[in-house]
Amino acid sequence: SYELTQDPAVSVAMGQTVKITCQGDILRGDFASWYQQKPGQAPLLVIHGRKHNRPSGIPDRFSGSSSGDTASLTITGAQAEDEADYYCNCRDGSSNHVVFGGGTKLTVL
């Protein structure tokens, strides 16, 4: 089975920029999506698709990018409310299974 690898934890000073990465071979074949999850809440889609689209209501400080087998979520000017767990996912085209990364806990200092 395929995997998506994320750093378990990342920290950023308030107002600074942070990049969260997601690495895996299946990212060469399809697009990553990114989710924010705060304690006790359902995940929230923040970035998706080939053009790294932001759903309505997601602040423009969230952006996505990708290169080869790595997808990235960048938060430019992190805010206290951005402290959360972040997950990537992607479809494995050979099996049509969806794979989630292990998640990155973001701490805003």
Next chain:
Amino acid sequence: QVQLVQSGGGVVQPGGSLRLSCVASGFNFRSFGMHWVRQAPGKGLEWVAFIRSDGTQKYYADSVKGRFTISRDNLKKTLYLDLKRLRADETATYYCAKDLGATMVGGGAFDVWGQGILVSVSP
């Protein structure tokens, strides 16, 4: 208001069965693929299953294939997950989630999530 409202969770003994439901409102349910995702306490997200908008294609994680069944009733705007032969390590919050498309195009992006429902597998 676009939303998914879940029901059906609870406590079940190992080897037992349960049916989860997810009722959609605020969008054209019959036009979108749907997923189930679970999250064990303190752990990450795990994809469980997908069903195409018209119900003609279903995919399952290897860990649940043969024991879980995803289905939908487009007239009732309801998604289901039948869980059988449950194991203790399947204690988790189960989420239903809407795909952006009918057939998981775009890599499997889930833009609407249910509130989550706890399934506790315990003697």
